Amino acid sequence: MTRLYSPGESGRAICDQCGIVSTTYQYRDVPFSDGRGLVKDILVGVCNCCGAVVAIPPQSTPAIKAQREKSEKPIEAVLPAIYVDALDLACYKIDSKSSAEFRKKLVVYYIHTMAGRVDEAAQLAEVIRTAPAQFSPSADKKTKRISFKVTESTDAEMRVVMNASHLNRTDVLKSLVLKINRDIIQPKSPKNLRELKLLAAVS
Ligand SMILES: [Zn+2]
The missing domain is CATH 3.10.20 (Ubiquitin-like (UB roll))
Known part of the structure; x- marks a missing residue:
């Protein structure tokens, strides 16, 4: 009752x-x-x-x-479509049955990791500068929007990463997708796969 x-x-x-x-x-x-x-x-x-x-x-x-x-904060960005596709492919590679919510979880995981490794966060501009050709602006300039709400603590971590990298929010998101590409999409066995599979299972 x-x-x-x-x-x-x-x-x-x-x-x-x-x-x-x-x-x-x-x-x-x-x-x-x-x-x-x-x-x-x-x-x-x-x-x-x-x-x-x-x-x-x-x-x-x-x-x-x-x-x-x-008290949740929006994280929104309009990115070249290839970045959003890469994010979705990474989610699919980790768990082919992962939910839409997992896209957010994966980005939050990377924000959190980078906020804890400011030395690595400081290199994010370099990650963008050395992006694979696939990620350079396409002729059709096709874009996609990503938008999700995060807790205040994730929002604070985002600001830590922005400060350490001297990048704006959109470029931080781009650089994280490039890292995800490098860690998850490119390798035969993705980095931290076990941990990420768990994350997918609870999202
Ligand atoms: Zn008491």
């Missing part, structure tokens, strides 16, 4: 600090666990011993989801 809770009601939950505790439902402003952003005025179960938020009833989850979506 899905139950509607009211403020002042009591319950039981497990508190990380105190163990099994009795709780009281109260309206609170609750920060996201990654510290980025806050959901205002949601009903939560509060530990009667230490005051920590220890339970979130179903009625509060839509507000949390809405707030989380609001």
Whole structure:
């Protein structure tokens, strides 16, 4: 049964600090666990011993989801069509049944990796300069748009990569696709295949 809770009601939950505790439902402003952003005025179960938020009833989850979506940032770019095709081919090579969502996951994976290796990120302009001829602008100038929403932490990592590489957002995306081409499409056995297959499986 899905139950509607009211403020002042009591319950039981497990508190990380105190163990099994009795709780009281109260309206609170609750920060996201990654510290980025806050959901205002949601009903939560509060530990009667230490005051920590220890339970979130179903009625509060839509507000949390809405707030989380609001805190997502768009990553959008219009790229020469070959770049988007390469991205899709890489996804297909990793897992022929991968979902559309995996395209985003793969890009996010590369943003995250580059943000953790600023020396390598600094080389991204060189990656563009030495792109295979296939990736140079085609005569028909055909383009495709990529667009997805990422968390604030991925957006912050994107800015780290942009700073390290001195590239704008579009060129960072291009350079990541060129890396993906080099790591996944060209080799017989793609780099980090096992890890990437896992990523595809959960997307
Ligand atoms: Zn507690």
